[in-house]
Amino acid sequence: MNIFLSLLTSFFLGFLITPVVVMVLKKINMTEVPGGRKIHVGYIPSMGGVAIMLSSFFGLLAWLSFEQILETRYFLVALAIMFSVGLRDDLIELSAVQKLIGQCIPAFFVIIMADIRVSGFYGFMGIYELPYFVSVIISFFVLVVLTNSFNLIDGSDGLAGTLAVITLSFLGWWFYEANLIAYSLISFTIIGGIIAFLVYNWHPAKIFMGDTGSLSLGFALTVLVILFVDKNGTMAPWEGAKTSAPIAAGAALMIIPIYDTLRIFIRRALKGKSPFKPDKGHVHHFLIRMGLRHDQVALILGGVKCLFIAFAFGAFGASDHVVLPIMVIAAVSLGLWMDQQTLIHIKNNCMNSPAISEKQVFKAKIIPRKKPVISDKIFDNNKINMN
Numbered sequence: 001m002n003i004f005l006s007l008l009t010s011f012f013l014g015f016l017i018t019p020v021v022v023m024v025l026k027k028i029n030m031t032e033v034p035g036g037r038k039i040h041v042g043y044i045p046s047m048g049g050v051a052i053m054l055s056s057f058f059g060l061l062a063w064l065s066f067e068q069i070l071e072t073r074y075f076l077v078a079l080a081i082m083f084s085v086g087l088r089d090d091l092i093e094l095s096a097v098q099k100l101i102g103q104c105i106p107a108f109f110v111i112i113m114a115d116i117r118v119s120g121f122y123g124f125m126g127i128y129e130l131p132y133f134v135s136v137i138i139s140f141f142v143l144v145v146l147t148n149s150f151n152l153i154d155g156s157d158g159l160a161g162t163l164a165v166i167t168l169s170f171l172g173w174w175f176y177e178a179n180l181i182a183y184s185l186i187s188f189t190i191i192g193g194i195i196a197f198l199v200y201n202w203h204p205a206k207i208f209m210g211d212t213g214s215l216s217l218g219f220a221l222t223v224l225v226i227l228f229v230d231k232n233g234t235m236a237p238w239e240g241a242k243t244s245a246p247i248a249a250g251a252a253l254m255i256i257p258i259y260d261t262l263r264i265f266i267r268r269a270l271k272g273k274s275p276f277k278p279d280k281g282h283v284h285h286f287l288i289r290m291g292l293r294h295d296q297v298a299l300i301l302g303g304v305k306c307l308f309i310a311f312a313f314g315a316f317g318a319s320d321h322v323v324l325p326i327m328v329i330a331a332v333s334l335g336l337w338m339d340q341q342t343l344i345h346i347k348n349n350c351m352n353s354p355a356i357s358e359k360q361v362f363k364a365k366i367i368p369r370k371k372p373v374i375s376d377k378i379f380d381n382n383k384i385n386m387n
Contacts (some may be wrong), residue, residue, distance in 0.1 A: 001175070003185045004062045007192040008224035010059035014196025018051040022200065025274060030090075032208060047090045048197055052074020053083045056193040064319035068182035069363035074114035075186075078218055082147075086215035103144050103219075110223050111139045116141060118226060121279055122233030122246050124320040143222050149257035150218030151211065152264070156284040157203035157294035161194045162302045164217050167253045168194075170309060171224050178231060178240030179192075183224065190220060225250050243313050252312035256283065256301050259331045282347050283335075287344045302332070 004230030016362070025031065025045035032046050057333045060076070069076070085102035088094060089234060094102065097214050111117045117139035121127035130138065154160035196284055202205045229250035256287070259349060260283045304333060315323045 001066075001238050003172075003181075003188050006059045006063035006189040009062055010055045010189045010192030011196045014051050014055035014193040015199060017055055018197055018200050018207065019046065021045070021048060021051045025207070044208055046208045046210035047087070047212050048201060048207040049083070049086060049090075049209040049211070049216055052190075052193040052197045052209065052213050053079075053216050055196060056190045059189040059192060063189070064182065064185060066215055067183070072114075072182050072186065074109045075116070075223060078109035078114075078216065078223070081106040081109070082219040083212065083216045086210070086212040089211040091217070099309055100144070103147060103215075106141070106219060107140055109145045110143070113135055116223055116227050118229050120233065122229075122320070124208060124247055124324070125156045139226065143205050143219070144224065144226075145261070146222040146254055146257060147215060147218040149254070149261040150221060152215040152282065153260055153284070154209060155282055156196055156213040156288065156297050158201055158203040158298040159284055159301060160209060160217065160295070161191045161198045161201055162215055162298040163256055163305060164221060165191055165198075166305055166309075167187055167225070167301055171228055171252065173225075174228060174232075174241055177234065180227075181229070183227065187221075187224060189218070201257040203298075206296075221254065228253070243315075244317050245312055245315055245320045245323040247320045248315075249309070249312040251324070252305070253325065254307045255327070255331065256305055259283070259335065263335060278312055283338070286338055290342050328335075 012108045025047060030045060030047060033045040057080070064072070082103065085094075085099065085106075088102070089099060114165050118130070120129040120134050125373065133176050150160065150164075153163065168187045168191045172184050172191065175181070175184035175187060197207075197213070201209065232240075232242055232249065233246040263283070264281055283301065285299050287300065288294070292300070308330075312323055312327065
């Protein structure tokens with residue numbers, strides 16, 4: 001019951017807060033200017049993550065018991081720190097080094113203090129348990145990379161929110177089945193805040209979440225996915241809904257950000273460009289070039305993610321040795337097909353569009369140039385000075 005009430009609390013608060021945030025941001029001129037990598041139209045306020053996180057934190061404080069707060073305190077503190085990092089970056093842009101340092105601090109709380117980390121490979125490649133130091137390094141790397149990967153995917157109306165809701169819905173159910181009630185409540189509470197935000201972020205968006213939202217949600221998702229993978233890999237079958245491919249299941253929960261980041265890095269590296277230089281080569285940019293609307297992009301990528309989750313979790317007892325390679329092949333194949341379809345669509349548009357010279361002639365015929373004509377009555381009301 002508390003889980004349901006917490007979800008409702010965060011939803012209604014987010015629904016009420018978000019329009020206020022929109023109004024305030026417009027008044028102080030905190031808006032995203034279209035152009036360059038920005039594919040929206042008009043001046044849209046950012047920092048909608050403020051409404052998501054405020055409503056979520058209020059719901060958590062209202063419905064988490066004292067024991068549950070003690071159990072999750074390091075995660076909640078880390079999430080609050082990451083929220084402040086995103087807020088600071090939205091208000092005054094941080095350098096890459098400053099942002100990395102800001103992300104390492106909450107990562108320390110989660111990995112070292114809360115002991116939420118990748119403790120092993122759970123039999124994949126014959127590795128079951130990792131040395132503590134190696135486990136910490138891998139966990140830091142995964143946490144920072146996936147947090148920023150989710151941040152990069154936030155480039156289309158409703159996309160990041162839709163992907164987050166799908167992941168958190170699965171995690172909330174799984175944590176409940178595994179008797180991790182506190183983390184189940186956290187998952188569903190954040191869902192309430194995101195759904196309220198999506199009411200205003202769905203295409204055409206009235207507000208964007210900004211780094212305040214995308215970094216916070218990316219961090220929360222990554223931590224909860226790591227917790228899911230580690231608990232699933234080390235638990236007994238009777239302790240919950242266990243899968244035989246925990247790493248593949250965790251990858252499926254973050255499949256879109258993972259694929260998009262790897263694809264971008266590889267493409268830029270092959271072209272001799274910096275992998276960290278922003279451009280319009282992300283998955284959602286390609287789908288929009290195919291002629292799809294923002295809402296269609298969100299639904300399609302959300303549907304693809306659901307298919308990967310269903311396959312990874314219901315792979316009939318197959319291990320990571322089988323499921324993970326199949327997922328990689330499927331993701332690469334879908335990506336190559338998408339690139340091909342995008343190029344075909346762009347070529348067809350170019351072939352069907354008139355040339356520039358034809359456009360100029362066409363305009364000249366419709367709007368012929370006229371010589372200026374002086375009216376005969378222009379001097380009628382003027383008096384002639386005879387001096």
